[in-house]
Amino acid sequence: MGEIWMIGATGRAGRNISAELQADRHRIVLVGRNGQRLAEAAAAIAALGGPPPRTLVTDDPLAQIATGRPDVVVNTVGPFGATTVPTAHACVAAGSHYVDLANEFQPVQSLLGLDPAARTAGSTLVTGAGFGTLATEALVSELCAGRPSPIRVRVAAMPVVDGLGPAVLASVVDAAATGGLVYRDGRLTRSRLGAHLQHTPLPDGTMRATVAVPTGELEAALNASGAGDVIATSSEVPTGRIARVALPIVGAVLRVEAVRRTVIRLIDRWQLTPPATPGEVSWAYASTEWEGGETRQAWLQAGEGYAFTSRVAAMVATRLADGDARPGAFTPGALFGADLARSAGATITLDSNAKDLR
Structure with missing residues (x-):
């Protein structure tokens, strides 16, 4: 079972997705800028059962991805027009898989345009997981x-x-x-x-x-x-x-x-x-x-809708962490189907x- 990094872990989406992953006993790393808020989020998630997730305080999550090489990165930080492509590029360079919640046209289209690079690197990039x-x-x-x-x-x-x-x-x-x-x-x-x-x-x-x-x-x-x-x-x-x-x-x-x-x-x-x-x-x-x-x-x-989005993002991250992936850039339905x-x-x-x- 791979390690899943949650970027933007102290926001509502990050907390909800982390809670879904914790319920399935996944190894989670909460990534963010505010150490106190990360600790509070970790304590709340640990209260659901299981070991507390690890926290990573950083102002530069892209550099941390480069050195840490996580199995999966879940990006919950908007606006996705600013965060999707740079974070996905960092994942491709690190050989990590990537998931985001974007639903704006430009970041979704741009992420799908990274398909050749993702295939070459062996990474799976999923945008619009919601x-x-x-x-x-x-x-x-x-x-x-x-x-x-x-x-x-x-x-x-x-x-x-x-x-x-x-x-x-x-x-x-x-x-x-x-x-x-x-x-x-x-x-x-x-x-x-x-x-x-x-x-x-x-x-x-x-x-x-x-x-x-x-x-x-x-x-x-x-x-x-x-x-x-x-x-x-x-x-x-x-x-x-x-x-x-x-x-x-x-x-x-x-x-x-x-x-x-x-x-x-x-x-x-x-x-x-x-x-x-x-x-x-x-x-x-x-x-x-x-x-x-x-x-x-x-x-x-x-x-x-937000609860549904959290379940979808957690399920996509879980499948990628468990090896159910193929290299390339996808929307969730294109990768896993309507089911x-x-x-x-x-x-x-x-x-x-x-x-x-x-």
């Missing part, structure tokens, strides 16, 4: 299994969360600065941020409003389907008329690097967090369309008769 990427990717994989590539795919993520940390808000700022993105005829195309308002159908007959956002789900759905046209939407972005008008303006302002850096520093200093999304059920949705007009739909149902989502507690429902509302 609800956002896996939930929709699993549905697309199920809908397209054994079939030719569809011409059109739409995915929607509709998680409920009982609270998020400042790192998530910083990642939202980075994603907004990217602007709207869709795939048209297989080419990445600019779109207005917050466009493509959709009323996503749920199995109980209700509808959930979602709008297009530049998430890692866009890239994962493209790779899982081979479709020419792909749109990723989310309920986590405000869908009201005023908000949809304001989103492109906000995104344009945040594209100014000095503004974006200032906003991210203020988020960290004041410990600002996104609002919770109330509810008991997180949903994901995917629709596919083939030449000739055939359409299929699928839904994924899970509990609170990974089921193993994390999700239920998948397919319906080839219902029609997507456009």
Whole structure:
């Protein structure tokens, strides 16, 4: 059983994933800058049973990866646009495996671009190990299994969360600065941020409003389907008329690097967090369309989104630490299939008769 390093161990994601790993008696190293907070996190995790995890206090986790050569590194530190590629590069150089929770488009796409280097080094890199990427990717994989590539795919993520940390808000700022993105005829195309308002159908007959956002789900759905046209939407972005008008303006302002850096520093200093999304059920949705007009739909149902993400990340790290890996760069569903989502507690429902509302 390999050693798993948790970078950002004192944050909510780091603590939750570490608790999942501790329950399975994995060897964990909590990595962070604040020794006192690391000790508190280690004590809380040890209280669950088993030996207390080791702690590593450092301002330079990349240098520690180079010398320590851990079996697996789990990166929970956002914004992932700043941390994903450097940490993954350090893992490749050390021959370690890598896992992160990114769901912004740019870091997910960039991580997947490291596939040749990871193969050469014998490392496995997994990005998007959480609800956002896996939930929709699993549905697309199920809908397209054994079939030719569809011409059109739409995915929607509709998680409920009982609270998020400042790192998530910083990642939202980075994603907004990217602007709207869709795939048209297989080419990445600019779109207005917050466009493509959709009323996503749920199995109980209700509808959930979602709008297009530049998430890692866009890239994962493209790779899982081979479709020419792909749109990723989310309920986590405000869908009201005023908000949809304001989103492109906000995104344009945040594209100014000095503004974006200032906003991210203020988020960290004041410990600002996104609002919770109330509810008991997180949903994901995917629709596919083939030449000739055939359409299929699928839904994924899970509990609170952050808990699901923690289970997914812990399961991916566990499998990599236990040797269930192959070299390269992947999203979680591309590496382990849709059953990974089921193993994390999700239920998948397919319906080839219902029609997507456009």
